[in-house]
Amino acid sequence: MDAQTLIARRVALELRSGDLVNLGIGIPTLVANYVPPELKVFFQSENGLIGTGPIPEQGMAHPLLTDAGGRPISALPGACTFDSAMSFGLIRGGHVNVTVLGGLQVDAEGHLANWMIPGKMVPGMGGAMDLVTGAKRVIVAMQHAAKGKSKIVQKCALPLTSSRPVDLVVTDLAVIGFPGGEITLLETAPGVSVAEVMAVTEADLSIPDKVPEMQI
Amino acid sequence: MDAQTLIARRVALELRSGDLVNLGIGIPTLVANYVPPELKVFFQSENGLIGTGPIPEQGMAHPLLTDAGGRPISALPGACTFDSAMSFGLIRGGHVNVTVLGGLQVDAEGHLANWMIPGKMVPGMGGAMDLVTGAKRVIVAMQHAAKGKSKIVQKCALPLTSSRPVDLVVTDLAVIGFPGGEITLLETAPGVSVAEVMAVTEADLSIPDKVPEMQI
Amino acid sequence: MKPVSAEEAIAMIPNGATIMVGGFMGVGTPERLLDELVRQKKCELTLICNDAAVPGRGVGKLFDAALVSTLTASHIGLNPKAQEQMMAKRIAVDLVPQGTLVERIRAGGCGLGGVLTPTGTGTIVEEGKQQIRVDGKTFLLETALRSDFALIHAFLADYLGNLSYALTARNFNPVMAMAADTVIVTAEHIVPVGVIAPDHVVTPAPLVDHIVANR
Amino acid sequence: MKPVSAEEAIAMIPNGATIMVGGFMGVGTPERLLDELVRQKKCELTLICNDAAVPGRGVGKLFDAALVSTLTASHIGLNPKAQEQMMAKRIAVDLVPQGTLVERIRAGGCGLGGVLTPTGTGTIVEEGKQQIRVDGKTFLLETALRSDFALIHAFLADYLGNLSYALTARNFNPVMAMAADTVIVTAEHIVPVGVIAPDHVVTPAPLVDHIVANR
Secondary structure, three states, X not given: OOHHHHHHHHHHOOOOOOOEEEEOOOHHHHHHHHOOOOOOOEEEXXXXXXXXXXXXXXXXXXXXXXXXXXXXXXXXXXXXXXXXHHHHHXXXXXXXXXXXXXXXXXXXXXXXXXXXXXXXXXXXXXXXHHHHHHOOEEEEEOOOEEOOEEOEEOOOOOOOOOOOOOOEEEOOOEEEEOHHHOOEEEEEOOOOOHHHHHHOOOOOXXXXXXXXXXXX | OOHHHHHHXXXXXOOOOOXXXXXXXXXXXXXXXXXXXOOOOEEEEOOOEEEEEOOOOOOXXXXXXXXXXXXEOEEEEEEEEOEHHHHHHHHHOOOOOEEEEOOOEEEOOXXXXXXXEOOOEOOOOOOHHHHHHHOOEEEEEOOOEEOOEEOEEOOOOOOOOOOOOOOXXXXXXXXXXXXXXXXXXXXEOOOOOHHHHHHOOOOOOEXXXXXXXXXX | OOOEOHHHHHHOOOOOOEEEEOOEOOEOOOHHHHHHHHHOOOOOEEXXXXXXXXXXXXXXXXXXXXXXXXXXXXXXXXXXXXXXXXXXXXXXXXXXXXXXXXXXXXXXXXXXXXEXXXXXXXXXXXXXXXXXXXXXXXXXXXXXXXXXXXXXXXXXXXXXXXXXXXXXXXEOXXXXXXXXXXXXXXXXXXXXXXXXXHHHOOEOHHHOOEEEOOO | OOOEOXXXXXXXXXXXXXXXXXXXXXXXXXXXXXXXXXXOOOOOEEEEOOEOOOOOXXXXXXXXXXOEEXXXXXXXXXXXXXXXXXXXOOOEEEEOOHHHXXXXXXXXXXXXXXXXXXXXOOOHHHOOOOEEEEOOEEEEEEOOOOEEEEEEEEEEEEOOOOEEOOHHHOEOHHHHOOOEEEEEEEEEEEEOOOOOOHHHOOEOHHHOOEEEOOO
């Protein structure tokens, strides 16, 4: 299983029936593929849709039904559309149960940086700041390291997305949480040892006596 | 012509094609009856409708189509409905061109009191404070005096509806405006002299050299 | 979502709860839920709604049965019983401009810290409130409102919980459906999923906790 | 309301105007009005919109033609030309969280003094902004936004100016239609009055100033 699939499958286990879920671009988008069909999850696209379905078959797309990147999507029966004020009312009002977002850095306090690299990449925060600040539960889905550098850092060097800490980080090597406000290794990826995770993690991870392996 | 009809007919002359107009209860409601049909005025009912029509014929009412008092109304072709957030977004956002409201007192500064008599009548302000604060133009339609006491006063004794002054007052005796911030007699009712208006007006009215008679 | 009975739905509400009730002069109000509140004698309620309706209708029934201890509303002038109870200080009444009321509820539902409005400045409504200057203008800071329960009436509900409303029965229902911990809905018709077109849904299904079955 | 031509509509806009343009990554954007802005070379524009779309599409055309001097948006990462012009300081860019952006526009359209939001507190977004404490929590005061013109794209418009939108093409259009001095609309279909059911109108006719005829 490749890293992205592993992450997406592990994140999918966090979703519950009835949840309203917002998936960011990149790895988070893949999560939808691993939600079992008996789980009735509502997926929101922040451009104005709840009930997003799979990419439509060739010849069955509509130019006015798209995801937040402007690509054609489908709508499931029971879908609904709305304007951006409602979309972010849902996000900021705490009605989104889970948001899954990519990350550049997460630090020991759970702070996420995922929207700019000063002087280099300034795309804008889009909806990310609202999602991290407003969603009931924030899950970061990302590679554990990039170009050999840990993305789980002691303190974010990049500009923060929100002062509100995230709830869970799922990487290709580990699941990390913040019980009691302390950054903690909760699970390791299959075949990865605790020592291996610690070796590639900059933040001072708290390590419980027993760290189970991801069950996916 | 009775006093109420006179007032309503005079106010109707203030409306322009394309105006979005909100009429309060009482005399203001009558204004709709005197708008010539060639004038395309949009009437708003703040409970959630633009395009209010006349009281429906017997047997053609619907319990879910009512005015702000809960009484059946009709909707004209091209009518639209909305929630209370939109209704007051329209009112507070300056999208209502004219509101016509009843009054208990209007004072020399143009301040209106129309929503409570302390210790006696405390019905609540409903939408009145929003209308007076937010509408582009506020017209008060009321009797000049009640129980022999002038309702055009030097300073409102009753609690104000808004700190924003009204634009025009139309009574059974006069039309009063506030050019340059000064309370001014603009017109007299047919057959009423300037002296008669002054005699029943508590506020110090500014009287121009020439005061025309209402043309209705 | 499997519809529940009105009895079950109202049994969830404890005495002393804060409830928002949709409707405007009784139009668009979940009458069956109010009847059941009265039958189950849920009392000491803090009620947030547009108006007090009239005796025997809509939230008026709650005043008939003396179940309300605190009321936040914009207008109670057409319900003599509510007026009477206010004058006798048996209920505490907070009168709020209608636009401010709906916007405070919307703020509660949308995660905003309050509302900045010119409505009420220079009147008795400003008493005790923070005033905020923005670009040389003064605004009242009106706080956000939320409740334990919202009792909502829709025209159509589907079995997922999507709602649409009819004509002037929409009023406060959509904003209240966003501002309560638990949202309980009655509807004129409960329809299969997919019957309400996506563009015509006003309240998205995830906002709704319980749909009450029609008998 | 008699529809006008795109030429007439855009001729009303002076160089240097502030314009809001509906759409999200070019979906729900009035393409014909943007083409005409480019043809008439309206420049030094202050543009308020969700994103910079992509070159050749939606508001992307305005960056292709270098007509924008100031941009307020939530995301420009998918338009390399907009990025380039920002890095070269040929356009001033104010990046705003998307929910804050839509709420600021709504505040402008609804007569509110600004928005109190937790979004952005403790980040670089808070720089230079008033912070307001309400009930022990801190909120940023984000100011209301208005514009001289709003360029709106609807699915249906009737000849009075009532608008409805389709699917994800609704996005910023309804709030922008409330926040501009002059509102200019294109629609997929212009239909007779009464064709859009009252409950399905999203933007009421009195908000619309000009409908642009379909050719």
